[in-house]
Amino acid sequence: xxxxxxxxxxxxxxxxxxxxxxxxxxxxxxxxxxxxxxxxxxxxxxxxxxxxxxxxxxxxxxxxxxxxxxxxxxxxxxxxxxxxxxxxxxxxxxxxxxxxxxxxxxxxxxxxxxxxxxxxxxxxxxxxxxxxxxxxxxxxxxxxxxxxxxxxxxxxxxxxxxxx
Amino acid sequence: xxxxxxxxxxxxxxxxxxxxxxxxxxxxxxxxxxxxxxxxxxxxxxxxxxxxxxxxxxxxxxxxxxxxxxxxxxxxxxxxxxxxxxxxxxxxxxxxxxxxxxxxxxxxxxxxxxxxxxxxxxxxxxxxxxxxxxxxxxxxxxxxxxxxxxxxxxxxxxxxxxxxxxxxxxxxxxxxxxxxxxxxxxxxxxxxxxxxxxxx
Numbered sequence: 036x037x038x039x040x041x042x043x044x045x046x047x048x049x050x051x052x053x054x055x056x057x058x059x060x061x062x063x064x065x066x067x068x069x070x071x072x073x074x075x076x077x078x079x080x081x082x083x084x085x086x087x088x089x090x091x092x093x094x095x096x097x098x099x100x101x102x103x104x105x106x107x108x109x110x111x112x113x114x115x116x117x118x119x120x121x122x123x124x125x126x127x128x129x130x131x132x133x134x135x136x137x138x139x140x141x142x143x144x145x146x147x148x149x150x151x152x153x154x155x156x157x158x159x160x161x162x163x164x165x166x167x168x169x170x171x172x173x174x175x176x177x178x179x180x181x182x183x184x185x186x187x188x189x190x191x192x193x194x195x196x197x198x199x
Numbered sequence: 200x201x202x203x204x205x206x207x208x209x210x211x212x213x214x215x216x217x218x219x220x221x222x223x224x225x226x227x228x229x230x231x232x233x234x235x236x237x238x239x240x241x242x243x244x245x246x247x248x249x250x251x252x253x254x255x256x257x258x259x260x261x262x263x264x265x266x267x268x269x270x271x272x273x274x275x276x277x278x279x280x281x282x283x284x285x286x287x288x289x290x291x292x293x294x295x296x297x298x299x300x301x302x303x304x305x306x307x308x309x310x311x312x313x314x315x316x317x318x319x320x321x322x323x324x325x326x327x328x329x330x331x332x333x334x335x336x337x338x339x340x341x342x343x344x345x346x347x348x349x350x351x352x353x354x355x356x357x358x359x360x361x362x363x364x365x366x367x368x369x370x371x372x373x374x375x376x377x378x379x380x381x382x383x384x385x386x387x388x389x390x391x392x393x394x395x396x397x398x399x
Contacts, residue, residue: 038233038250039253041257042254042256043257043258044227044228044231045229045254045257046258047265050269053202054203055201056204056214056217056221057201057202057204057280060225062307063308063329066308066330067333070333085340086341087337103218105218107222107312108219109221109222109223110313111312111315113224113227113230114226114229114315114317115316115317117230118230121231123230123317124317126318128319129237129321130238139321140324143322144324144328145303146299146300146302146325147300147306147324147327148300148328148331149297149300150307150329151330153296153332154293155293155332155333155337156343157289157292158289159283160297160309161310162225164283164294167283168282169263170266172263172365173283173354173355174356174357174359176357178287178290179290179293181294183301186295186302187302188244189298191244191245191302194302194303198242198244198245199395
């Protein structure tokens with residue numbers, strides 16, 4: 036699809052979210068729910084006492100009972116429908132011919148871990164902090180956006196072999 | 200008058216159904232934009248494919264202008280919509296770590312979910328990594344709490360910070376976006392990699 040048209044659709048979905056719920060879109064928040072649930076199941080007392088996990092399970096609330104968890108389940112379905120419509124459904128590991136499949140997987144885990152860690156530090160990822168934050172003109176949104184994309188440009192040279 | 204759910208106190212079940220439907224739209228838009236391909240996403244940082252720039256800024260502008268107009272026509276009460284809270288140190292540190300994660304891993308959390316949904320195994324690995332990263336933050340939280348909470352400015356807007364109206368700020372963002380789109384189109388010609396873009 037033409038990227039500007041895809042951007043308009045994405046923007047309208049984001050606007051609808053603000054109109055209906057008063058909040059934007061998100062992704063890392065749902066992943067946090069998964070982590071909190073896992074920790075709580077394995078080590079309940081520890082999770083309750085933690086300053087990080089504790090606030091999501093206080094008063095017996097279930098962290099999976101959250102708006103963002105259901106929204107991300109929708110992303111899975113929406114992505115699948117789009118892939119099916121455009122004939123892009125296939126099991127594969129996408130990587131540059133300059134690197135092996137194994138290296139790509141290792142880099143993906145490493146990059147994911149950094150992004151996951153950073154999303155907690157920065158109170159949201161590209162969706163929740165940067166995109167939704169910018170839509171409401173929040174200073175935090177603009178700063179996070181510049182920090183994410185600016186840093187990626189600075190480090191792009193060192194990782195070029197992985198992509199081109 | 201919006202936002203509908205906080206004002207009319209809609210039931211939790213309906214609220215979650217709305218979340219699910221909005222998510223479908225979100226995932227569909229991301230996948231149609233081509234965000235299920237890590238090499239396409241990374242292309243923005245080497246110039247051969249600037250789809251990320253075009254989609255991201257178009258979407259941000261549509262939502263920004265939409266919120267501005269809905270507020271103007273009194274269809275949305277912007278005083279009760281969520282404006283991200285700004286903690287100077289953690290927003291910058293978090294953003295820098297995410298930026299490194301982006302160029303190393305090739306996805307961000309939302310796009311990795313979308314790519315995993317169409318069968319990309321590298322996206323699935325990235326998702327696993329994200330959970331690990333969040334877990335590491337949770338386990339080391341006491342070490343970061345001071346810097347995480349430092350310099351809190353509240354839900355402050357950029358327009359307020361620099362002392363201009365919301366409308367003028369949106370106009371400036373539109374101008375900046377048009378210039379960036381023009382640079383993006385130029386970069387795609389200058390740094391084009393037909394071998395990569397053909398397989399995406």
